[in-house]
Amino acid sequence: MGSRTSGRLTDYSGVKNSNGTGGTSGVDRCGQSFDCSLEDVAQCDYFTMHGTVPPVGTELTLVLERRIFAVAPDGLKVGAVPTAYNYIAGCIKAGHSYVGAVTASGSTPMPFVSAVFTPK
Amino acid sequence: MSASSATPILVVGEIIVDFTVARPGAECKLRLGGIVHAARGLWACGISYSVAAVCPRYIVDQAQRFLAAHGCNEFVWLGEVKGSPNVIVIGDATEVSDQGYEDLLREEKSVEFQEVGDALNSFSEVLIFPGKFHLSKITKFLSATARVSFDIAYDTEDFSSIECFAGRVGAVAISTSSPLFARVGAVDIDPMIEVATALGAEVFLLKENRGGSRLFDLRTHEVESVPAILSATANSVGVGDVYSAVMVGFRERGWKEAAWRGARAATSYAVTTYPDDFREDVRRELALSLEEMQDLGGTMLPWHARPSFHIYLAAPDFSYVDKPEVDRAVEALQYHNFTVRRPIKENGELPRGSSPSVLRAMFAKDTALLEECSVIFAVPLERDPGTLVEMGIAMASKKTVITFDPRRENNNTMVAGGSAAYSDDLDICINGLFIEISKLWMASR
Numbered sequence: 001m002g003s004r005t006s007g008r009l010t011d012y013s014g015v016k017n018s019n020g021t022g023g024t025s026g027v028d029r030c031g032q033s034f035d036c037s038l039e040d041v042a043q044c045d046y047f048t049m050h051g052t053v054p055p056v057g058t059e060l061t062l063v064l065e066r067r068i069f070a071v072a073p074d075g076l077k078v079g080a081v082p083t084a085y086n087y088i089a090g091c092i093k094a095g096h097s098y099v100g101a102v103t104a105s106g107s108t109p110m111p112f113v114s115a116v117f118t119p120k
Numbered sequence: 121m122s123a124s125s126a127t128p129i130l131v132v133g134e135i136i137v138d139f140t141v142a143r144p145g146a147e148c149k150l151r152l153g154g155i156v157h158a159a160r161g162l163w164a165c166g167i168s169y170s171v172a173a174v175c176p177r178y179i180v181d182q183a184q185r186f187l188a189a190h191g192c193n194e195f196v197w198l199g200e201v202k203g204s205p206n207v208i209v210i211g212d213a214t215e216v217s218d219q220g221y222e223d224l225l226r227e228e229k230s231v232e233f234q235e236v237g238d239a240l241n242s243f244s245e246v247l248i249f250p251g252k253f254h255l256s257k258i259t260k261f262l263s264a265t266a267r268v269s270f271d272i273a274y275d276t277e278d279f280s281s282i283e284c285f286a287g288r289v290g291a292v293a294i295s296t297s298s299p300l301f302a303r304v305g306a307v308d309i310d311p312m313i314e315v316a317t318a319l320g321a322e323v324f325l326l327k328e329n330r331g332g333s334r335l336f337d338l339r340t341h342e343v344e345s346v347p348a349i350l351s352a353t354a355n356s357v358g359v360g361d362v363y364s365a366v367m368v369g370f371r372e373r374g375w376k377e378a379a380w381r382g383a384r385a386a387t388s389y390a391v392t393t394y395p396d397d398f399r400e401d402v403r404r405e406l407a408l409s410l411e412e413m414q415d416l417g418g419t420m421l422p423w424h425a426r427p428s429f430h431i432y433l434a435a436p437d438f439s440y441v442d443k444p445e446v447d448r449a450v451e452a453l454q455y456h457n458f459t460v461r462r463p464i465k466e467n468g469e470l471p472r473g474s475s476p477s478v479l480r481a482m483f484a485k486d487t488a489l490l491e492e493c494s495v496i497f498a499v500p501l502e503r504d505p506g507t508l509v510e511m512g513i514a515m516a517s518k519k520t521v522i523t524f525d526p527r528r529e530n531n532n533t534m535v536a537g538g539s540a541a542y543s544d545d546l547d548i549c550i551n552g553l554f555i556e557i558s559k560l561w562m563a564s565r
Binding site: 005006008009010011012013014020022023024025027028029030064066067068082083084085086087089090091093094 | 139147148149150151152163182186189190347349350351388391392393394395396397399400401404405407408412415416417418419551555
């Protein structure tokens with residue numbers, strides 16, 4: 001009777017269970033792919049240099065330069081990753097790296113770029 | 121990196137059993153709460169700590185065992201809770217609106233202090249989370265030279281209860297979800313600042329939920345704004361406790377840096393209920409310098425700035441419609457101190473079959489109200505034409521639209537693509553609202 005999670009304290013550090021209890025979920029969010037719409041695209045190097053946004057499929061990498069930026073193969077910043085993903089800064093400093101690709105982009109009514117990123 | 125001091129902090133307060141009820145997609149969760157939240161934060165940051173716990177007899181052994189496994193140097197059973205199991209049932213763990221705490225048998229609860237001798241006398245840094253006990257009775261257990269900080273979010277009627285610590289107060293922390301804040305600081309924060317200053321406190325921390333936090337240095341009168349990092353909330357219970365504890369734990373780096381580190385640890389605590397995941401996340405966050413954290417930014421929207429950004433509610437808000445999702449959204453917006461403008465409440469509800477001229481007059485009034493507002497929060501329950509037209513008008517006039525589509529009846533390119541945030545999850549929509557109004561607030565400064 002009752003739920004499998006309320007019979008006793010289960011959230012002990014170091015305990016690994018397969019039923020969703022224990023000390024870890026087994027998922028490291030640094031190792032997760034994510035997609036987002038980039039911010040400040042119109043102010044970033046790529047748009048100011050080229051006057052346009054990178055096309056769908058353009059390869060991207062992530063760098064930590066004050067904020068987390070998506071960078072095109074030519075080294076130009078395409079846009080900033082939303083602050084909800086600020087945890088990626090810690091991941092990058094811990095040695096994780098990310099590659100990505102533009103999944104949608106356009107210049108009207110204002111420049112926009114959406115992208116997906118995955119850990120290398 | 122961990123706090124530089126090896127001297128343990130003493131954390132004083134109640135140990136609670138937190139039970140979060142199951143919801144669709146989320147199982148129930150049983151955890152030790154109260155000061156154990158603070159303890160998890162200190163453990164994750166590698167900060168040395170001990171606890172003086174007030175709790176029922178039945179939980180003492182389990183709490184002691186749990187804390188020993190999570191870095192606690194010394195466990196002192198300071199007081200026995202009688203008449204209550206100290207179990208809190210939590211309805212909404214994401215704090216989209218009021219969390220709906222149910223503190224079982226709270227009116228029957230009393231505390232009987234134990235004989236602890238001078239067990240607490242050696243601690244020079246103390247953090248107290250007030251509970252159902254008289255703070256004045258704690259003073260005799262502590263060294264007269266100990267610096268004492270308080271998180272007065274709950275169980276504090278007014279500041280007079282901590283006056284007995286005047287002159288040796290480090291930090292006073294409070295949350296905007298606190299009943300004391302609602303009574304004393306919700307309209308104007310100055311009275312709280314004045315009282316904290318009179319106590320001789322070094323800093324006053326106001327935790328403003330999804331809008332970040334502000335640290336008032338009462339000695340220099342500087343105000344440090346620490347933004348929130350908004351992502352999907354797993355469980356917000358105890359997040360504020362982690363903030364306060366980690367901030368006090370890092371006090372030797374200066375209160376400003378300590379507040380930033382407390383905030384980041386709290387953010388990590390909100391996204392997982394697994395202690396090892398939390399610690400790993402915190403370990404990476406601690407590798408960032410203060411400057412790096414500041415540069416990364418986040419969402420800043422002070423409590424007291426929110427009412428000036430009026431939010432137009434686009435929804436079938438009619439008296440004859442069964443609309444629990446709309447009511448929940450309104451409750452959440454008001455909980456976060458936003459001004460919700462409800463056209464149907466303000467301009468009236470027309471009977472079916474009203475004449476075209478009456479309909480036109482109402483259309484004009486509603487669109488004028490929409491024009492006055494900064495942001496549109498839409499809750500289309502079905503394929504509601506009125507709501508969709510209001511959203512379209514707002515999008516055409518470049519106003520920000522946040523769409524909470526609880527029944528997923530409108531997952532359409534124009535609806536989702538035209539909304540700054542679109543989801544059937546109110547938590548995500550409230551986050552989106554904070555992010556967008558934060559941008560408006562920043563631009564208005």
